[in-house]
Amino acid sequence: MTEQPNILVLMVDQWRGDCLSAAGHPVVKTPYLDRLAARGTRFTHAYSASPTCIPARASLHTGMSAASHGRVGYKDLVPWNYEVTLAGELTRAGYQTQAVGKMHVYPERTQLGFQNVILHSPTGIVRTARQQGKDPGLVDDYLPWLRQQLGRDATYFDHGVDSNSYVARPWDKPEHTHPTNFVATQAADFLRRRDPRKPFFLFASFNAPHPPYDPPEWAFQQYLNAPMPDPPTGDWQDYYAEFEDPANSSAGVTQIDETMLRRARAGYYGHITHVDQQISYLLAELDHYGVAENTYICFISDHGEMLGDHHMFRKGYPYEGSARIPMLISGPGMKPGHVSDEVVELRDIMPTLLECAGAPTPDQVEGHSLRDITRGGSEPVRAYLHGEHLMFGQSLQWLTDTHSKYVWMSATGREQLFDLDHDPHETHNLATDPAWADTLTTWRARLIQELTGREEGFTDGRQLFPGRPVSPCLAHATDPRPPRLTAWLSR
Structure with a gap:
């Protein structure tokens, strides 16, 4: 058995920074992530500096700012030609590296230094594959698996709720076939199949709570009638008034009626609770295989979701709902129950985890290691972001x-x-x-x-x-x- 530490990154998509019950959210409940926070450090001011999927993930995987990795906005079909990545450096350091779930890279099967990728990304894969005349089943591992479970005509879109809409409804298939369960179970299966003589880097990347807002029925109903405070509205809404599109359920700027907004929030919070429970399952598997005590765990999102704040939805905005994200880090030697108010961001994850692994940080990396903070240190990370x-x-x-x-x-x-x-x-x-x-x-x-x-x-x-x-x-x-x-x- 190796004495080198293992690394588990739990990534979610479009999860707001305030949506943890440990952070005092008035509605959503995340008891298992709260437990993870109690074991390590919760960063109260973590941000996605370029808050949409592609530029945010480029910063995570390269440790660079948008100005340096070149993706200062969202654009599909641009090749990911980065030679230095977090997974690549850990692979070189002797780690067995596995990604499961959403990558949102191009070409879709680009590995980014991982030795193996089990891919699922309905948002990126379906759109880009169809733009190129490809069958999504040829690039997405979830879709062939779903068809093995339910038949050759099965798809995750046949309930009609698209991947950027505020429209919400419960998942229409058996819960074990939900994409969230797929990522958790495939990640857990890697723990069974891995080489026990090597340390591992496991990247488990969930699509939720990104739309479609289709959590299991129990998770949706848990929030449908829950008391919810009204979304905040500022004195500057007119700045974006020209972009309002009330006829488009995927619009970034729009006002919707109270019933639709309540359903959207129930779908979003339901996704969060579902992911929280699947993370609990995956963490229990670490215990089952006897590797929990020697594993660094990082929970992170690529960006947030406006969710009706200031009459906005989706992401890309500089405002807290869009740009602020949850960040939890725990592991060997880290101070339990620590809360840090330092301003940190996604590019800090790569140098932090490389230091945890005892691997060198490449010169291209611009982020700062947060390992000292997770041990209770108070040295400032940056003056501003x-x-x-x-x-x-x-x-x-x-x-x-x-x-x-x-x-x-x-x-x-x-x-x-x-x-x-x-x-x-x-x-x-x-x-x-x-x-x-x-x-x-x-x-x-x-x-x-x-x-x-x-x-x-x-x-x-x-x-x-x-x-x-x-x-x-x-x-x-x-x-x-x-x-x-x-x-x-x-x-």
Whole structure:
């Protein structure tokens, strides 16, 4: 038996940072993740700096910022040509590496350094496969498995609820065939099949609570009639009014009636409770195989979900519902029940886990190891976080130090400033408040510093220039990175 530590990353998709009962959420219950938090560190201000699936996952797997890995927005069908990845480094360090579930890479079977991938991703795989005239069953491992269970015509879409809609209904098939169960059981089977002479890196990646909002009946009903506070609405909703689309159930900006909103939230929270219980099953399997005490466990999401906040749904926004994520880390030698308020992000996971494994951190990695914090240390990670994402034909740029947040909209030059200490739901824009003028100037100068030298030309180093074209990083579909970054990464 190896004495090297094992690593288990539990990743979810579109899980808000406030949706843990350990974090005080008034509705959702996550008793098993709460137990995991009690064994290690819960980060209260973890963020997805580019909060949609593709750029967020690129940061997780490469340890780099969006500006460096080149994906500053969402774009399918762009090859993932990263030579240095978390899984690749752990494979080189002697780990047996296995991914199960959602990857959202291209080509779809790209391994990113994993020795083996059991793939399921209805959001990415079905859309991109059909765009290319492919049968999704040729690239997705879940669909052939589902057809073995239920017959050759079975699909996970025949209940009609699509993968970005706020429409919700319970899962229409036996619970053991749900994608959440598939990921958990396939991950557990890896623990049975693995080589016990090697340490393992297991990446179990759930699609939930990302739509479709189709949890099992019991999980949906658990929240359907539960008391729920109204979603927050800010004094700045009109900034996005032109993008409202009330006829589109997948719209990012829309207002829906109380019944539809309640069902959407019940479906979302139901997914969370279902995942929580399947994670409990998987953690019990660690105990069953006698490896729990020597395993580092990281629970993380790629981004959040607006879920009706400020009349918005989905992700990509700089606001807390979209950008803030849950992050839990536990394992050997880590301080139990620790809560950290440091501002951290997805690119910090790679150096943290490499340090836990005793493996070197490549020079390309820009994140910071959080291992000292998980042992109870208090050394600051960063002064503030810079985030960005292309939305509605413009770049939404934002900065936060956990106490306040600054947002700049590249198309119009509009600014937002929020006092997160006293207004955590970002309802009041302080950008025009004279009492906050000095704070606004400070944050604007920081953004100028972050954007100086970038290809977009958003600044000359002295002032911000709105109305510039969006990043050339997404202008073509062969390599997302601008020339200078491509040259640097190919060294």
